[in-house]
Every structure is written in C-alpha cells, then in structure tokens.
Amino acid sequence: MLRFLTAGESHGQALVTILEGLPAGLLIDFDAITRELRRRQGGYGRGRRMAIESDRAEILSGVRRGRTTGAPVALLVRNKDWDNWQNTMHVEAEAPAGATGANRAAVVRPRPGHADLAGALKYDHDDIRDVLERASARETAALVAAGALARQLLLAIGCDISSHITGIGSVVVPAQTVVPFARVKAMALDAPLRCTDPELEQKMMAAIDAAKEAGDTLGGSFEVIAHDVPVGLGSYVQWDRKLDGRLAQALMSIPAIKAVAIGDGVDGARRPGSQVHDEIVSDTAARSGEPVVVRPTNRAGGLEGGVTNGEELRVTGFMKPISTLMKPLRSVDLTTLEDAPAAIERSDTCAVPAAAVVAEAMVGLVLADAVLERFGGDSMDDLLARVGSTGARVRGRLTRRRSPARA
Numbered sequence: 001m002l003r004f005l006t007a008g009e010s011h012g013q014a015l016v017t018i019l020e021g022l023p024a025g026l027l028i029d030f031d032a033i034t035r036e037l038r039r040r041q042g043g044y045g046r047g048r049r050m051a052i053e054s055d056r057a058e059i060l061s062g063v064r065r066g067r068t069t070g071a072p073v074a075l076l077v078r079n080k081d082w083d084n085w086q087n088t089m090h091v092e093a094e095a096p097a098g099a100t101g102a103n104r105a106a107v108v109r110p111r112p113g114h115a116d117l118a119g120a121l122k123y124d125h126d127d128i129r130d131v132l133e134r135a136s137a138r139e140t141a142a143l144v145a146a147g148a149l150a151r152q153l154l155l156a157i158g159c160d161i162s163s164h165i166t167g168i169g170s171v172v173v174p175a176q177t178v179v180p181f182a183r184v185k186a187m188a189l190d191a192p193l194r195c196t197d198p199e200l201e202q203k204m205m206a207a208i209d210a211a212k213e214a215g216d217t218l219g220g221s222f223e224v225i226a227h228d229v230p231v232g233l234g235s236y237v238q239w240d241r242k243l244d245g246r247l248a249q250a251l252m253s254i255p256a257i258k259a260v261a262i263g264d265g266v267d268g269a270r271r272p273g274s275q276v277h278d279e280i281v282s283d284t285a286a287r288s289g290e291p292v293v294v295r296p297t298n299r300a301g302g303l304e305g306g307v308t309n310g311e312e313l314r315v316t317g318f319m320k321p322i323s324t325l326m327k328p329l330r331s332v333d334l335t336t337l338e339d340a341p342a343a344i345e346r347s348d349t350c351a352v353p354a355a356a357v358v359a360e361a362m363v364g365l366v367l368a369d370a371v372l373e374r375f376g377g378d379s380m381d382d383l384l385a386r387v388g389s390t391g392a393r394v395r396g397r398l399t400r401r402r403s404p405a406r407a
C-alpha cells in the first residue's frame with residue numbers, strides 16, 4: 001500500500017509530504033522530481049506568483065545513498081514567497097522580531113466558486129485567509145513531488161505516464177481523436193500548452209489572452225495516458241477496489257476538477273454499444289511466441305470492470321475556470337453583510353496545463369498503489385520478480401501454444 005499526506009499553506013513556510021509504502025531499493029532520480037515541479041509551474045496563463053517560486057523538493061528521510069530504504073519518505077518544498085508574508089502568516093501569536101512582509105487586512109469577501117464561504121462557515125473563520133491558504137492550488141506542488149516518486153517506481157517496471165491538453169474554454173480537440181502516446185511524449189515538456197495540434201494550440205493561447213484582457217478566467221480539459229500498464233490492476237469484486245473509481249477520486253480531488261472520463265467517457269454514452277466496445281480479435285499475422293489476442297481499438301481507455309486490461313490507460317480531467325476573477329463577481333462582505341465585489345487575490349488566468357501535470361502525478365500515485373497491492377514486495381527485487389513472472393503468465397494465456405514435439 002502506498003499512502004501519503006500533505007501539509008502546508010500557500011504563503012506559509014513550506015509544503016510537506018510524507019509518502020509511505022515505497023519498497024526498499026528504488027533508485028531516486030532527484031532531477032526528475034525537480035523537472036516535474038518545474039513543469040507544474042509552467043504553462044500559458046499562469047500568474048505572477050510563478051515568477052517568485054522555483055520549486056525544489058528536499059528529501060528529509062527514507063532515502064539513503066540515493067535509494068529508498070522502505071521507511072517513509074518526507075519531502076519539503078519551501079515557499080520563497082514566505083519572505084513577503086511572514087507578518088501575515090506567522091505561526092506564533094505575535095509576529096516574531098524581524099518578521100518580513102506586510103501585515104495584510106483580513107479577507108472578508110468570499111469568491112464565488114472558491115472554498116471561501118463554505119470553509120469560513122464550516123471552520124468558523126472570520127478571516128477567509130485561514131481557508132484560502134490551505135484550499136489554494138499551491139498544495140498541488142506537494143502532490144507532484146510525491147507523484148514524481150510514484151512515477152519512478154512505475155518506470156522501474158516499464159510503465160510511463162504523460163499528458164496533453166485537449167481543450168481550453170470552447171477551443172477543443174474533436175471527440176474520439178486518439179493521440180498516440182509517442183506523439184504526446186515527443187512534445188517539448190515546456191511547450192506553452194502541450195496540445196498536439198499546433199493550430200488549436202494557437203487558438204487556445206488566443207482564448208487565454210482574451211480572457212486575461214477581460215479580467216476573466218478559463219478552464220479546459222487534458223488527457224493523461226499511462227503506457228505499458230500491467231494487466232490486472234484494480235478489481236471488479238468490490239466497489240472500492242475498482243481502479244476507475246480510484247482514479248476518478250484522485251483526479252476529482254485536484255482543485256477545480258469537476259469531471260473525469262475514462263476512455264471515451266461521456267461521448268461513449270451517446271453512441272450505441274457496437275460503436276463503443278473494443279472487439280477482441282485473433283491476430284493471424286502474429287509470429288510464433290507473440291500474443292495473438294489483440295484489441296483494434298481502445299475506447300475503454302484501458303479499463304474494463306475496473307481492472308486494467310493491458311491497453312493504454314486513458315483518463316481525461318475537466319477543469320472549471322479559476323474562481324479568482326480580476327473583474328470580480330458579486331459577493332457579500334461577511335462583516336457587514338452588505339453587497340460587495342468578491343475579493344481579488346493575485347491569481348492565474350488559466351491553470352489547465354499545471355492541472356495536467358498534477359493529474360499525471362495523481363495517476364502515478366494511484367497506479368503505484370495498485371501495483372504494490374497486486375504484486376507486493378518490500379524490496380524492488382521482490383517487486384520486479386513478481387511483475388515479471390505474472391507478466392509472463394498473462395502473455396502465455398494470449399499466445400498460441402506450439403504443438404508439442406512428436407516423439
């Protein structure tokens with residue numbers, strides 16, 4: 001079992017993650033963690049905060065001489081912006097001597113669409129900052145750091161994850177477009193939007209520019225693809241073991257994600273079964289010793305009955321527009337209960353590219369957990385041996401047996 005918790009506020013000192021369950025002996029690629037954190041910070045439509053931060057995760061425990069020990073891994077991502085917020089966000093009752101940054105007034109005008117109002121009522125806060133600091137999508141940096149480690153476990157068993165943008169506002173990649181994994185992987189990691197259609201990408205960027213100009217924000221969608229996923233992750237035998245449900249929860253937990261689709265998703269609900277299900281056929285051209293059972297299509301996105309079927313895993317997330325608008329919506333001052341425009345916090349115009357990187361991390365964490373559940377193993381050697389022998393058995397089931405040699 002792989003489990004993790006995060007802590008940290010957007011303008012506090014740091015974000016912290018504890019990740020437990022990684023087998024011993026996983027070689028850690030430190031640069032890959034930084035690369036994922038940098039990717040999350042980028043993307044067209046981000047705001048000024050990202051010019052301040054240059055995220056890096058420090059590993060505090062659970063790794064020795066470059067390899068995991070099997071102990072919990074603690075990760076720390078410091079907030080550079082903390083220096084501008086110490087007088088607002090200090091932990092002590094009074095700001096300590098030498099604290100820096102302004103002492104900001106309480107936030108009292110909740111932003112529609114944010115956790116502001118519901119959070120202030122639930123936790124009985126007068127200053128909405130106590131809500132927004134933790135509800136902020138800054139926390140997703142901690143998820144990406146943890147996800148980077150989960151993805152290294154998956155890479156060790158040959159499973160790779162990537163993503164691409166499929167829509168920004170009303171500019172969308174047509175339904176049923178299948179973008180090959182190799183094309184997604186071939187895109188530059190720092191491409192402004194990581195949409196595989198350059199013409200659409202230009203239109204998407206223009207849409208973001210127009211929204212920014214209008215003081216508005218835009219949502220969109222992205223597809224996460226996991227390549228070479230072992231067969232048999234998740235299970236159909238109990239509701240909470242179905243992998244599609246676990247992926248949906250993981251993606252829906254990312255701020256502003258409002259819908260999740262597996263494979264063709266919503267589009268499949270609008271077509272007859274004959275145009276939705278992926279036929280199972282025998283490949284007559286298969287050479288001896290090669291699997292002969294193939295699926296010409298993968299509309300199911302690699303999951304049937306909540307179990308991975310050996311095809312690519314394809315999951316789409318849909319993000320609503322960011323709720324901080326520079327041209328604010330109507331709201332109410334919670335101290336006077338008079339009408340007042342919603343608070344304006346510095347924010348992004350569009351964070352769909354960042355959300356896609358976070359979704360890759362969450363898919364990585366769910367898949368790594370499911371891999372450990374299926375194969376177990378406290379050390380990487382144990383895990384690799386089990387993945388190998390089960391893989392050989394599965395391949396054997398789908399391979400034509402040679403006729404036994406005549407005596």
Ligand code: EPS
Pocket residue numbers: 010047048049050053081135136137138139140141324345346347348
């Ligand atoms: C966010 C508001 C902005 C974003 C932030 C999420 O932060 P700030 O209020 O400091 O300008 O930049 O995202 C991050 C800091 C990040 O690392 O992703 C919000 O309100 O959710």
